[in-house]
Amino acid sequence: MSGLLAGKRLLITGVITDASIAFSAAKVAQENGATVVLTGFGRLSLVERIAKRLPEPVPVIELDVTNPEHLNGLADKVREHVDGLDGVVHSIGFAPQSCLGGGFLDAPWEDVATALHISTYSYKSLAMAALPLMGRGGSVVGLTFDATQAWPVYDWMGVAKAGLESASRYLAVHLGKQGIRSNLVAAGPLRTMAAKSIPGFEQFEEAWSERAPLGWDLTDQEPAARAICALLSDWFPATTGEVVHVDGGYHAVGA
Ligand SMILES: NC(=O)c1ccc[n+]([C@@H]2O[C@H](COP(=O)([O-])OP(=O)(O)OC[C@H]3O[C@@H](n4cnc5c(N)ncnc54)[C@H](O)[C@@H]3O)[C@@H](O)[C@H]2O)c1
Numbered sequence: 001m002s003g004l005l006a007g008k009r010l011l012i013t014g015v016i017t018d019a020s021i022a023f024s025a026a027k028v029a030q031e032n033g034a035t036v037v038l039t040g041f042g043r044l045s046l047v048e049r050i051a052k053r054l055p056e057p058v059p060v061i062e063l064d065v066t067n068p069e070h071l072n073g074l075a076d077k078v079r080e081h082v083d084g085l086d087g088v089v090h091s092i093g094f095a096p097q098s099c100l101g102g103g104f105l106d107a108p109w110e111d112v113a114t115a116l117h118i119s120t121y122s123y124k125s126l127a128m129a130a131l132p133l134m135g136r137g138g139s140v141v142g143l144t145f146d147a148t149q150a151w152p153v154y155d156w157m158g159v160a161k162a163g164l165e166s167a168s169r170y171l172a173v174h175l176g177k178q179g180i181r182s183n184l185v186a187a188g189p190l191r192t193m194a195a196k197s198i199p200g201f202e203q204f205e206e207a208w209s210e211r212a213p214l215g216w217d218l219t220d221q222e223p224a225a226r227a228i229c230a231l232l233s234d235w236f237p238a239t240t241g242e243v244v245h246v247d248g249g250y251h252a253v254g255a
Helices: 020-030 043-049 067-079 109-132 154-177 202-211 222-232
Strands: 008-014 035-040 061-062 085-092 133-142 181-187 242-246
Touching: 008 020, 020 035, 020 222, 035 043, 043 061, 061 109, 067 109, 085 109, 085 222, 109 133, 109 154, 133 154, 133 222, 154 181, 181 222, 222 242
Parallel strands: 008 035, 008 085, 035 061, 085 133, 133 181, 181 242
Antiparallel strands: none
């Protein structure tokens, strides 16, 4: 088999529609020689239906990243399909409505806790659940929305992403001795289900359309997917704790 990811065995979370960044990542990975196992949250039959649109058939394992039983059983379930893992993709985010759209000052801790559990802490949980299957050269990749500044309407999700960026650096520290890398892709705004749940998301769309030096297609997940695959590959062997921007260059431009 040929391709950037030839022979790589990957666990990819976060497919819910064919607009999911994870769906594009799985597609590009398969096109480049990888064997992919998906996990799905909740609506498994929907995820299985969407997965049929990928170039190759893929197994789908149920995983709620807040469920300790799912996490404890993950390695055994993955082993039913592949004998190890070379890469893991965390493409998961969620915040209750109170945490988004301008509610920063009023969101209760219980809701913020949910956002942090699913969007931040789970990065570590997923990596640890997959760790028994990983060896030197392994790669964990997650998705952030540049958290170096405060955005309108992103509110506690922005805090969750800042935490995720830090968690990725700590994971890089703690898994470095085992030769396992941890990196994030900071994608620009993309019209996915998660994005649609953010009231006022169109403000990002307008800003990117006007200011990204390379321009920005809100419906094209492939640039982010390609970066994910590059970070999963052997072509970033000495890169860890990094955030790679895939945003048309928006982050580099001042107001
Ligand atoms: N869409 C954007 O504009 C954008 C930009 C930058 C980063 N991101 C990030 O990309 C990642 C993927 O999001 P997306 O935009 O593809 O949207 P999406 O809605 O397609 O994917 C989000 C996924 O999170 C999963 N999920 C939610 N709660 C879960 C749980 N408890 N356990 C397991 N999975 C759970 C959902 O099932 C879904 O598959 C997220 O981390 C998101 O924050 C998105």
